Amino acid sequence: MRTIGFHNTDKTRPATTPWVTHYQSGATIFGRGTYLPIDYGQARNDNTLVVGSSGTGKTYSFVEPNILQANANYVVADAKGDILANTGMSLRAQGYHIQVLNLVDLKHSMTYNPLYYMHDEMDVVAFAHQVIGADITGNANHRGFDDPFWTNAPASLLEALIMFTEEFLPVGMQTMGTALRLGSGTKSAFRCPAALEQRCPEQGVRENLEQHCWYPGNRLGTVHGRGR
Incomplete structure (x- = not known):
């Protein structure tokens, strides 16, 4: 050799x-x-x-x-x-x-299922902001918004969808695909439970969902009603 x-x-x-x-x-x-x-x-x-x-x-x-x-x-x-x-x-x-x-x-x-590695609320918050803040367009001005609303609002919505998916859905459905499919039916930030509850046939889930809603400036929280 x-x-x-x-x-x-x-x-x-x-x-x-x-x-x-x-x-x-x-x-x-x-x-x-x-x-x-x-x-x-x-x-x-x-x-x-x-x-x-x-x-x-x-x-x-x-x-x-x-x-x-x-x-x-x-x-x-x-x-x-x-x-x-x-x-x-x-x-x-x-x-x-x-x-x-x-x-x-x-x-x-x-x-790869990122939800599998999220163990608390802070993990969800960090992940949501990373996803929303990612510049996939190659546009240098993508991150240059003066108003933080355009980053915080969609990040808060994504947080709510992920938390809902992890808390109320079976383990086999706890994926980003499920969260995105739920979000695709959310027409108004102030009416998210009405859009989501149609996907939750079980009465117990619907009742719990009534107590959880997303609205601008707040993460998923316990409130009464469908927003402010």
């Missing part, structure tokens, strides 16, 4: 993949008979930059062979999905747990 850089002679293990017979699996493949042994104790991080134009084989000649070794944990940016299709079954057969973030087809993607 021809090596590059540090020669790894300690803590290697025989390759378990059947077609790997002539080298230790604790190495990065660079070509036929050329490998970079992985020795974290001496070499630390050995980063590799692969340069080539489109279609020159960067993926199938370097990325995929090294993934198929199954000798490490991997985080792969796979915009086309080809790497997952070509290596996923092999990795699963060797015991890997694969998680996929697919922003194109969300039905085939892992998801």
Whole structure:
């Protein structure tokens, strides 16, 4: 075996993949008979930059062979999905747990539920203001509103929707999707219970909802009536 850089002679293990017979699996493949042994104790991080134009084989000649070794944990940016299709079954057969973030087809993607990590009111308040304050338009003036109403009012509404979702709905429905769907039916900030109670068939939930309402300048609170 021809090596590059540090020669790894300690803590290697025989390759378990059947077609790997002539080298230790604790190495990065660079070509036929050329490998970079992985020795974290001496070499630390050995980063590799692969340069080539489109279609020159960067993926199938370097990325995929090294993934198929199954000798490490991997985080792969796979915009086309080809790497997952070509290596996923092999990795699963060797015991890997694969998680996929697919922003194109969300039905085939892992998801993240921020409500699961909110344990008190302050968590909800902080999250709501982060969401409302996020500039997803790229407009530099998006954050330049002089009147804080345009940030505080929608943030308060989002807080109320999240708190309602967490307090009154089953665990399986406690998601941001549920909160947004509830909000899409809220036509007036002063009539939010009337819009929400239509989605709550149980009498107990409707009665509790009458005591909770959002209005500008206040978070979800216990009041009598439907606003000021």
